[in-house]
Amino acid sequence: MSNTKYALTVVLGLLLTSIAFANFESAVNETKSITILAPDSPGSTSTFFTVRPDFRRCASPMCGGYFVKRVNQTVTNCANGRKMAECYVASLDWANTSGVPIDRALLRGTLLTRGDRKGKYGVLKVEEAWQASSDSRPSGEFYRVRDLGLRCIAAPCLSHNEAKLNTTLSRKIAGVDINSIGALDDLVSQASQAMTGAEGVLVAGTHATVTGPAGRAQMLKATQFYLKASVGTSNLKPCIKTGCSGEICADDTRMSTCIYRSEYECYKKASCERQSNGNCGFTRTPELTSCLARK
Template sequence: MTCRALVAALLALSALLGLADPAASEPAGVGSSFYMVRGDPRLCPSPLCGGYWVALANRARTRCSDGALRPRCYVAQAIGEDRRPLRAALPDASLVRAEITSRRSGSLGELGALVVADVWAPVGGGAKGDYFRARDLGVRCVRATCFSIRTTRVNGASRMMVSSLDLLSATASSQATRKELARVRSALTSRDGLFVLGRIIRTSEAGSILQASRIYLRAAKPRA
C-alpha cells in the first residue's frame, strides 16, 4: 500500500470511529440577530398555538421558517443551542439573540422553532421607539456638552454618540428595584452594553439624549 493510500485509509477509519473533528458533528452556533418575542395567546391545540410570535428588532419584515417574509413569525417552540427544548418559557416581550429554524412535528410536518442563545428580560412598560445598544465609554469632559455614550441600532451598523441617557420613564413605570438599577449601571459600562427601546432627541444645548421607554436586563442563559 502506498503512503497516500495509507493516509486516506486512516482518515476514513477515524471518521467511522468518531475521531474526526468533534465540531463537525455539533450544531452550528447562533448568529448575531436579535428578535422580539411575545407569547402566543391563542387557545387552539398545541403545537399549532401556544408557542411564540417573533420578529427581528428594528425590521419591518422577518424571514420565517418557510422562507416567507412576514411582519412576524410563529414558532412552535424555543430550543437551546444544543437543539433541545428549553425547560422554562421565555419572558414575554423579551429580546433574544437567536435564529429561526424548522423542526419536524410528527404528522404536522415542519414547524418553526427558535434557537435561543441569550435572553434579555424587559423592565418598563413602554413600547415605542427603536432598539439600541448603549455603552458608556467612560469619557468625562471638563464642560458640557459631553458625548460619552455610544449607541448602536440593534440589527444594524449605524452608530451615534449621545450626551445623555434618560431612563426615568422606563424605571419609574416599572418601579425598578435598587438591584435592577445597579444592574442597569453595570450593563451600561460593560462590553455588551445596555439594550434599550427608545428614541434619540436633540436638546437646545446642542446635545442629544437617548430617551428610553423600556430597558432590557440579561436573564439566565436558557437551559435545555
C-alpha cells in the same frame, strides 16, 4: 514704565482670551457634529427578536406557540423562507441559555425548521436572553448602549455609544435616561454598571435634543431597558400537563383537538418537566417508551 506693564498685561489677557475662545469654539463644533462611528459588525447587533405568545384556540403545535419579530425591521425572514411582519414558531429552544418571562423577553437567536410526524414547524433557537427591567411597554427603536467613560467639562457630552439592533448603524450620543420607566433603583444601578462593559445594555427608546455651553446633541430617552440573563438562573414558569387529555406538556395552557388516542394513557403517569433544551416535555423514561410502543 507702568504704562508699558499695563499694555503688556492687556495684550497678554487678549491673547489668552483668544486661545480660550478658540478652544471652546472647537469643542462646540465637535459636539454639534454627532460623530458617526465605524459600523458595528453585523454579528454584534443582529438577530434580536421580540416575542409574544400565540393565544389562538387550535391544536398544538399549529397554535399555542409564539410569534417572533425582528426589532427595528418591518419584515422578518421566517423559517419557511417567507418574509412576514412576524413569524410563528411552535417552540423556543433555550439550549444553554437562561430563560426569562416571555412578557419581558428580548431574545437573540436563530430561526430553524424542525418537525415530527405532525409536520414541520419553525423554532427559535435562543442564543441570548435579555429581560426587561419593568412592566413599561417598550416603544421607539432598540439599541445596544455602552458608556464610553468620557466625562466633559461642558455639556452636552458625547459620553455613550448606541448601536441600532439588527443594523450596522452606530454613533455617539449625549447619554441615556433610564430613570423614567419605573424600574427598581437596584436594576437602574445594575444597568449603569453594565453599560461600562463590552455587552452594554439593550435599550428601547426615542431621541431628544439637549443643549448646553458645548452646543447641541442627541440623547436617548429610554422607554425600557433590558439586562442580560445570567447563565444558570431561570425565571421560567413550571411545566404543566395541558391539552384536552393532558397529552401536552407546556408551561401554559394549550388547546388540542379532544380526539382521544390510546397513547394518551401513557402520559398520565409520565413526568412533565423542563428538558435539556429548556423546553417543557415528557421525560422519556424506559416506562414511558415501553408504554408508547404498546399503543
